[in-house]
Amino acid sequence: MERLATINDVAKIAGVSRQTVSRAINNKGEISLDTREQVLKVVQHLGYRPNRMAQGLVTQHTLTIGIIIPDISNPFFPEFARGVQDFAHQEEYNVFLCNTDGNPDEEVKALYSLAAQGVDGVILFTYQGSDDILKEFADKYHPVVVLNRYVEHPNIAVIMVNNYHGAKLAVEHLIERGHTNIAMLAGPDTSPSKVRQVKGFCDALTEHGLPVVAKWIISSLPLPTLTQGYQSAHQLLSKNPQITAIFAYNDLLAIGAIRACNELGYRVPTDCAIVGFDDIQLASMVTPSLTTIYVNKYTLGEQAMARLLNMINNPDSVSPSIYVDVELVVREST
Amino acid sequence: MERLATINDVAKIAGVSRQTVSRAINNKGEISLDTREQVLKVVQHLGYRPNRMAQGLVTQHTLTIGIIIPDISNPFFPEFARGVQDFAHQEEYNVFLCNTDGNPDEEVKALYSLAAQGVDGVILFTYQGSDDILKEFADKYHPVVVLNRYVEHPNIAVIMVNNYHGAKLAVEHLIERGHTNIAMLAGPDTSPSKVRQVKGFCDALTEHGLPVVAKWIISSLPLPTLTQGYQSAHQLLSKNPQITAIFAYNDLLAIGAIRACNELGYRVPTDCAIVGFDDIQLASMVTPSLTTIYVNKYTLGEQAMARLLNMINNPDSVSPSIYVDVELVVREST
DNA sequence: CTGAAAGCGCTTACAG
DNA sequence: CTGAAAGCGCTTACAG
Numbered sequence A, B: 001m002e003r004l005a006t007i008n009d010v011a012k013i014a015g016v017s018r019q020t021v022s023r024a025i026n027n028k029g030e031i032s033l034d035t036r037e038q039v040l041k042v043v044q045h046l047g048y049r050p051n052r053m054a055q056g057l058v059t060q061h062t063l064t065i066g067i068i069i070p071d072i073s074n075p076f077f078p079e080f081a082r083g084v085q086d087f088a089h090q091e092e093y094n095v096f097l098c099n100t101d102g103n104p105d106e107e108v109k110a111l112y113s114l115a116a117q118g119v120d121g122v123i124l125f126t127y128q129g130s131d132d133i134l135k136e137f138a139d140k141y142h143p144v145v146v147l148n149r150y151v152e153h154p155n156i157a158v159i160m161v162n163n164y165h166g167a168k169l170a171v172e173h174l175i176e177r178g179h180t181n182i183a184m185l186a187g188p189d190t191s192p193s194k195v196r197q198v199k200g201f202c203d204a205l206t207e208h209g210l211p212v213v214a215k216w217i218i219s220s221l222p223l224p225t226l227t228q229g230y231q232s233a234h235q236l237l238s239k240n241p242q243i244t245a246i247f248a249y250n251d252l253l254a255i256g257a258i259r260a261c262n263e264l265g266y267r268v269p270t271d272c273a274i275v276g277f278d279d280i281q282l283a284s285m286v287t288p289s290l291t292t293i294y295v296n297k298y299t300l301g302e303q304a305m306a307r308l309l310n311m312i313n314n315p316d317s318v319s320p321s322i323y324v325d326v327e328l329v330v331r332e333s334t
Numbered sequence C, D: 001c002t003g004a005a006a007g008c009g010c011t012t013a014c015a016g
Helices: A007-014 A018-026 A033-046 A052-059 A076-090 A104-117 A131-140 A163-176 A192-207 A226-239 A251-264 A297-313 B007-014 B018-026 B033-046 B052-059 B076-090 B104-117 B131-140 B163-176 B192-207 B226-239 B251-264 B297-313
Strands: A064-069 A094-099 A122-125 A144-147 A156-161 A182-185 A245-248 A273-275 A292-294 A322-324 A327-329 B064-069 B094-099 B122-125 B144-147 B156-161 B182-185 B245-248 B273-275 B292-294 B322-324 B327-329
Touching: A007 A018, A007 A033, A018 A033, A052 B052, A064 A076, A064 A104, A076 A094, A076 A122, A076 A297, A076 B094, A094 A104, A094 B076, A094 B094, A094 B104, A104 A122, A104 A131, A104 B094, A122 A297, A131 A144, A131 A156, A144 A297, A156 A297, A163 A182, A163 A192, A163 A245, A163 A273, A163 A292, A163 A327, A182 A192, A182 A226, A182 A251, A226 A245, A226 A251, A245 A251, A251 A273, A297 A322, B007 B018, B007 B033, B018 B033, B064 B076, B064 B104, B076 B094, B076 B122, B076 B297, B094 B104, B104 B122, B104 B131, B122 B297, B131 B144, B131 B156, B144 B297, B156 B297, B163 B182, B163 B192, B163 B245, B163 B273, B163 B292, B163 B327, B182 B192, B182 B226, B182 B251, B226 B245, B226 B251, B245 B251, B251 B273, B297 B322
Parallel strands: A064 A094, A064 A122, A122 A144, A144 A156, A156 A322, A182 A245, A245 A273, B064 B094, B064 B122, B122 B144, B144 B156, B156 B322, B182 B245, B245 B273
Antiparallel strands: A292 A327, B292 B327
């Protein structure tokens, strides 16, 4: 490997000082058109690119941010991350992606690892740790955008997906279809969005005069995956044949549940109707295709990044919470 | 935001020079046990973490690497990336993830963006650009691990998945099941792994005395997604009812094809058998579950990272190519 | 419009 | 075993 060209190399060849080179490439400070072109020609020729670390050291900005998500294997998150990344790259930012496996300890580790890395900000999905840790982080380090969790702090912006409303839409749809014995595959116990979803589920039942059967709400699913959905639906339906419909915390659980129905010989939706949440691409491609709650994941990512950038560039501005609504998409599974 | 603690803060409070602090935290150079403990106590108390950029500037190592993949929405890549990340984090490395959408221009942009970021190395999946650009990059910048593409260069390591063998296994399995009219949904034209897969497909047919029908090999699929699989299978089967089996470049295409069959009223596997490639988690969860070629994606990621680390730490060592084999997994779709 | 000086937060020789 | 000096590659005031 050769040594990379530095600003000094450019300066020497262009016959100017390195401050002048800096002006030329950053389009900053007064500089004559001639010298500017001169310098840029040398930059071009040498393939010079400023060293980000050196820049970061003095500007205190690294043009990097971090995303922390529970599970990159859940198609929801890649699509969200895409929204973040596309926006970030467009603004010359690079992105670190961290997985937590839904483990609160990993969240904190990721947070501090990103801080040491010098990111300018963090986007945090479904944070499960304590408010205090997060606030301390936001105090000492950098702005944070949190999704689906409410934390009040000047350096933290909140984006909430309306899980409560989504759950209600799903259940009301099932009730309209004539179901009364509706179960729910709920998400991880510690997830704040799960809490709101379960509340929406229960409220919808109650409002329509239906009882809430506690044991039909399956709740200790650490990570909401296909396999989890398959296993818990299998067990649930075997033990409770009176159930005719299932609402799931996310599409992966729902698709796993469809598989369980197929294996048990239950026809979907005739014997058991199923509704998911998220509307991942796959939802329309499984058979039967999945009725679900649509969330605009890509836009959500863009919004999160826009919000973070705003906080980075205007440290003193206030960032009001954003609420994102969802829609029912009816397909073959109901 | 408060200012972060620096090595000077620690030094001042501990009453030593900053070199001594450096020794204490890096466990390097001779230092007395007493001072070491003394210093670490202060480090602990202040929550001090060395600034990675400052470290990087002097050591010329940033403890970051980059991964470039075509499409994070394809579950193959998250699983691969997980293997890379888990290994990386364990070695104190952080990872940048870049998408290219299968676009060769984006690959080059990502490569140079990562270089400016100061990564210590890059893992590159199914590179579609020219050898020369990649070699120039490896010359000037950092070691590269390339998957599924053969490039000879001292600073580039190659890992090849045996796509050729996988394709043969798939076709032989279909022939054994009695199929003679077998079509293929091939991948992106520029993908080198596609070329080898198509070759395996054709060779298997020829070896069993079956003709290769060119128009049954659907080849201009820019990005091998569910939707692409659905659309091209739909078209293929509508126009060529004599086809009784489809082999797909990857599981997403295959699952899209299953959906197309369902909509056309073809029963899988009775009317049309389908084989995928990759064995993503989903393959066992769709109905009918998918016969496919198993690739150990997570291990592949670990191997790539191990290989890259080795090149970073031993710049002069030679890295022989690795060949990874695959297995047939028979499920319900054949 | 351009350059000399200082410094971002670290580590790597070099003295002692 | 410990500290004074130099420097990694940049940018930000400050002079002129």
